[in-house]
Amino acid sequence: MVSADYRLDRVVDNVFALAVWDGEWQxxxxxxxxxxxxxxxxxxxxxxxxxTCLVQALAFLGKSPKDVTDIVxxxxxxxxxxxxxxxxxxxxxxxxxxxxxxxxxxxxxPILKNEGLIRxxxxxxxKHHTKGSIAxxxxxxxxxxxxxxxxxxxxxxxxxxxxxQGTELRKWFVDLVSKLRHEERLQLQFDQxxxxxxxxxxxxxxxLCSGHGAVLHNNxxxxxxxxxxxxxxxx
Numbered sequence: 001m002v003s004a005d006y007r008l009d010r011v012v013d014n015v016f017a018l019a020v021w022d023g024e025w026q027x028x029x030x031x032x033x034x035x036x037x038x039x040x041x042x043x044x045x046x047x048x049x050x051x052t053c054l055v056q057a058l059a060f061l062g063k064s065p066k067d068v069t070d071i072v073x074x075x076x077x078x079x080x081x082x083x084x085x086x087x088x089x090x091x092x093x094x095x096x097x098x099x100x101x102x103x104x105x106x107x108x109x110p111i112l113k114n115e116g117l118i119r120x121x122x123x124x125x126x127k128h129h130t131k132g133s134i135a136x137x138x139x140x141x142x143x144x145x146x147x148x149x150x151x152x153x154x155x156x157x158x159x160x161x162x163x164x165q166g167t168e169l170r171k172w173f174v175d176l177v178s179k180l181r182h183e184e185r186l187q188l189q190f191d192q193x194x195x196x197x198x199x200x201x202x203x204x205x206x207x208l209c210s211g212h213g214a215v216l217h218n219n220x221x222x223x224x225x226x227x228x229x230x231x232x233x234x235x
Contacts (some may be wrong), residue, residue: 039069074147076101098132152213
């Protein structure tokens with residue numbers, strides 16, 4: 001489903017990616033819709049001002065806000081939790097490290113562990129982007145949701161569409177990592193990023209769902225290996 005404001009594409013089976021174009025930030029902002037037997041699960045919920053796009057996407061899938069049973073946000077930035085207010089029946093979860101980034105009346109429940117299972121998804125604390133950034137993994141369909149830990153902010157979608165091999169985007173990201181200077185690596189807490197990549201490599205992902213832009217399909221482990229390979233600073 002494509003409109004002037006957003007794209008809704010199937011990632012695999014009952015997992016859908018919603019990418020909303022944000023004119024203010026000149027980027028696609030992503031959230032993910034998982035159709036479960038007992039309801040609808042959201043990974044992130046977009047900005048508050050983009051909630052109409054999310055409601056329209058749900059309607060296209062034959063669902064409404066009252067069908068959403070839970071929302072798990074990858075981190076505490078407004079483009080990932082802002083739309084959560086419209087779901088009256090949903091439990092809302094965020095890692096405890098990012099809970100103080102949300103309004104005090106947000107209704108979110110803190111995730112207290114740094115890894116484990118939650119709402120049928122494996123999760124691990126990866127930090128780097130925020131102190132409470134988590135990645136989530138849907139084992140049955142091998143889908144990895146990494147939020148903004150690794151993403152394509154400001155990049156155009158591949159010619160193949162939202163869900164694709166993303167060959168040029170992979171090269172862009174690996175080149176970006178390889179060109180970081182020593183000072184930039186220190187500023188970005190780069191050691192934590194590499195540790196997070198090691199965590200993500202443990203998942204046998206076939207799809208990599210980022211917080212912004214393209215969803216990568218196939219050879220995800222090799223992409224992580226390429227990132228790790230160029231991450232050793234050579235001066």
